[in-house]
Amino acid sequence: MELYDVLIVGGGPIGLACALEAKKNNLKYIVIEKGTVVNSLYNYPLYMTFFSTADRLEIDEIPFITTKPKPGRQDALEYYQGIARAKEINIKSYEKVINIQKSTFFQVETSKQIYSAKNVVIATGFYDIPNLMNIKGEELPKVKHYYTEPYPYAFQNIVVIGSSNSSVDAALEIYRKGGNVTMIIRNNEISKSVKYWVKPDIENRIKEGSVKAFFGAELLEVKEHSVIFKTEKGEIREIENDFVLAMTGYLPDFEFLKNIGIDLKGECQNPHYNPETMETNIDGIYLAGVVCGGKDTHLWFIENSRIHAKQIIKDIIDKQ
Template sequence: MELYDVLIVGGGPIGLASALEAKKNKLKYIVIEKGTVANSLYNYPLYMTFFSTADRLEIDEIPFITTKAKPGRQDALEYYQGIARAKGINIRPYEKVINIQKSTFFQVETSKQIYFAKNVIIATGFYDIPNMMNIPGEDLPKVRHYYTEPYPYAFQNVVVIGSSNSSVDAALEIYRKGGNVTMIIRNQEISKSVKYWVKPDIENRIKEGSIKAFFGAELLEIKPHSAVFKTSKGEIKEIENDFVLAMTGYLPDFEFLRNIGINLKGDCLNPHYDKETMESNVKGIYLAGVVCGGKDTHLWFIENSRIHAKQIVQDIVSKNN
């Protein structure tokens, strides 16, 4: 039986940071990733630009070299996958963790085999499960919860739900490729979290009427060739529609967390963990990165959760001494 000091679930930036920290401390480790390295970033919109500067996205003090003031998706993929190659990270891509059980050691069942580990780090992010609207027609083929590029939506009637960065980027890009864009927004204004260099652009496009926006509105039903929504005044409107981009956010895999024994609390389903060590209520299972925030997926991101890797590995090493 091969026994690892630590098994890391998730090969994104924080999972890689945890692997580098384990390697520096001479721990026997392995990373299990259900997709490619930095899979969540791979699934981001093709032309996405980060809010953060490159130095804020660095892990293990490895310089993130780019000529751009704000790196994009491809820059980040080059950086994180390059680190995995250059540092010889022990990672198993395209292998999904199905369950984790504890006896003497943790038994980790994946889609390919079973691993044994003394400790487990969960660094799975939140990009896998869309936050569903639960309205009629949401299962129609024309409804998309992920956006990659604008070209499929050229010359189409597109409804974009929300006013976050992903919604705004999609609306602007599709409009500029000839799409007829209508935004349905629950709030009374564009989100304050939208990138500061993009916010004036979307506000001006709405003001001039190039992009239609209904604030304080709610999508009620999606039909094959139309969409029905309620305005802020309570009026019911039905408009012609070819595609709906439901940019309603994403959630961690709460069922997986529950199944491995993690306690979730409150309306946001915040996982239980020690803020100093990041150890969960299950001794030997640690949480790292965005997954720590539960439904509040804006609480943790790369630049403020990089430290989790060091906190966790320091605790594991201290217990071994």
């Protein structure tokens, strides 16, 4: 069995950054990705525009060239997958890591085989597990936790849950394709984190009544042809409904982290790691990217976690 210096779990932007750093330092590495390269970006809404400018999304100082001020999903796919091709990154796609155990070295079991590695980097992001509402009817097929494009929802009664970027993008796109959109929002205003060029748009559409919004409200139940929710004043209302887009966020795979022995702390399930080296409570297992934040998935993103790759590889080399 081959022995790798570094096995990287996750082929997203930060996983690729770790691979490039390992390659530059002549470490024998492999990346294991359960889907396609940068799988989470592939599953983003088709017409999504990043908040960050292209230079903030660059890895390994490779220029991210785009004609637009802010890149979109397709631009990012071209950039990151292009790097994987040009740099001949050693990546196994459509292979899911099932378990990691340590004996003399780490034994990494996947859906296809077992690998042996001296060190493991977990760069799995957080886009795989929806943050459930835990209400009656959430299991109905009409409830969607992922949004890709507006066309299936044209001329339908749509409820969008939340006021984050994903919620606002979905509400505006569906409204402009003829959908009858109602937003149910726990807070008393549109999130301050919404992209600054989009926020006035949704606020004006709500103000003019093109998009209906209930602030300080809570969805209570999803039924076959309607939804029931509580208003800010405590009134119980029921409205006709064809689809619910529950843009309630996503979570890292905490069970996977716990099963391999990583300590998780507090209500937010923050994983234990050394912020200088990114090494966890298990010697030789490192965290990189969004997964470091536990439930606080807004803490880490591409532009501020690219540095993790250098921190991790430096620590591995220093130990050697």
